[in-house]
Amino acid sequence: MSTNDLVRAELHCHTSWSRDCLMRPDRLVQVCIEKGIEVLAITDHNEIGGAFEVASIAPFTVIVGEEIKTREGELIGYFLKRYIPQGLSAEDTAMEIKSQGGIVSVPHPFDSLRNSRLKTEVLERLITKNLVDIIEAFNSRTTKPEDNTKAEIYAASKGIPVVAGSDAHTYPEVGTGTTLLSPFSNADEFLMSARQAVLTEARLSPWPVHLASTWAKIAKKVKML
Template structure:
């Protein structure tokens, strides 16, 4: 596997992508076993697996990473993109699945009961069909741990700026998420930080405190077409690094 090491001023750095979908999601075909090689190739050393209303993808991928002997190079955060009664909310460091359909407040309580982190994703993009409703965001604002301020799949990059301003007013840690639904989307949004392994919520929060957010925004029409092409192409060949 290609191991792409990156150094800045003599310090090894890595990328962190906290919003990734896999074959466990109903709308994604990315095979879990293909992800470690892509992470090494793109220097995306930490990802959160946030499949739609499913938690098992993260633990399964972590086992694959361990079986490959890569758990000293890559960190997998088990998570879930939970469909609440008022839109989606990302949960990180989950021990078990949280059911869909709970209120945002109930979902937050379930996340915290597992020792997890509440992550507000999708910014404030009004065209994101499943974004958390603004009134719900305000109700749970005090319980949000991390704000996604760069999402590669928003309708306009402008909404990433709105999320950043919202997070800054509250002094909240910020992150980036590719919202990847194909293998090659993983790492298109990132927080770059000095390399370290991530095992706990405290590890992640400390890492984000030293990070710089970046990414590539893709117009949603183009992103949809590219996803369809990559999905079709992947039926005939393995969509993974050579």
């Protein structure tokens, strides 16, 4: 299959439903169209309302996802039907994702500057229990390139499919980390496609993007006062 037959997927993206993001769903859809994004996974922090909102207006495929804060670090669930609360164990979170027919992805697993990453010993434990479907081998917000490389090497050693994600919290970040996938119509086909995925547009975002997330948190707190 040539790359012309593949779809360009943005698999880690936030909206204003995340507390550290100000991107409006309607504007995000337009940005994706402008940038040639054909599949978009909305992975808000501990929320899925934004994903359903985007899905209701987007003319392209939208995967309902959630970046969930477990007690031992973050996991992403794709193809979710229901919200999953934060604060569960990593195992319980992964099992809940799977109970919904979803896909378990581990974001930024070796980002040495991100305290929210899943602890390595927990990742090992989940893999042993067959609770990890995908590893995010490239995250545009990972500051050190070698941390992404470590994730890619680790995933290869475990035989786990990899994807890229921009982890976009601002419009310019959208599409900086995308994945080329074979067309799919459900979670099972998505996972099969991920096994032959091509990581593309793998560009690190400049570190000031993290300041934008901090500003978003402040702006929302001020608005609530």
